[in-house]
Amino acid sequence: MIPVRSDVRVWLASGHTDMRKGMGGLARLVQEGLGRDPFAGDVFVFRGRNGSLIKALWHDGIGLSLYAKRLERGRFIWPSTMGGVVHLSGGQMSYLLEGIDWRNPQQSWRPARAG
Numbered sequence: 001m002i003p004v005r006s007d008v009r010v011w012l013a014s015g016h017t018d019m020r021k022g023m024g025g026l027a028r029l030v031q032e033g034l035g036r037d038p039f040a041g042d043v044f045v046f047r048g049r050n051g052s053l054i055k056a057l058w059h060d061g062i063g064l065s066l067y068a069k070r071l072e073r074g075r076f077i078w079p080s081t082m083g084g085v086v087h088l089s090g091g092q093m094s095y096l097l098e099g100i101d102w103r104n105p106q107q108s109w110r111p112a113r114a115g
Helices: 023-033 090-097
Strands: 010-013 043-047 053-059 064-070 085-088
Touching: 010 023, 010 090, 023 043, 023 053, 023 064, 043 090, 085 090
Parallel strands: 010 043
Antiparallel strands: 010 085, 043 053, 053 064
């Protein structure tokens, strides 16, 4: 898990991104494509074409970090809008990283009370 503070803003870059890009390419994409500052402390998350790989770019005040996660099964849930960014809360990002539908998380079962 990325060790971010609860007040950090998380942005999903809608659509898909070329996952061959590294820190420099993604930072340039944040600046030019999304119109935001990649060094402001926000987390920017990008998804590859097939949906099983995401990369997160984050500047923690000391340096720029690039995190990647690939799901062995399933795909990351991504917004269907094209162009721009979508804001997530820290909790929604946690769901996203686990491969859970962050838009409408549902508890699939509740343990029975021991009686």
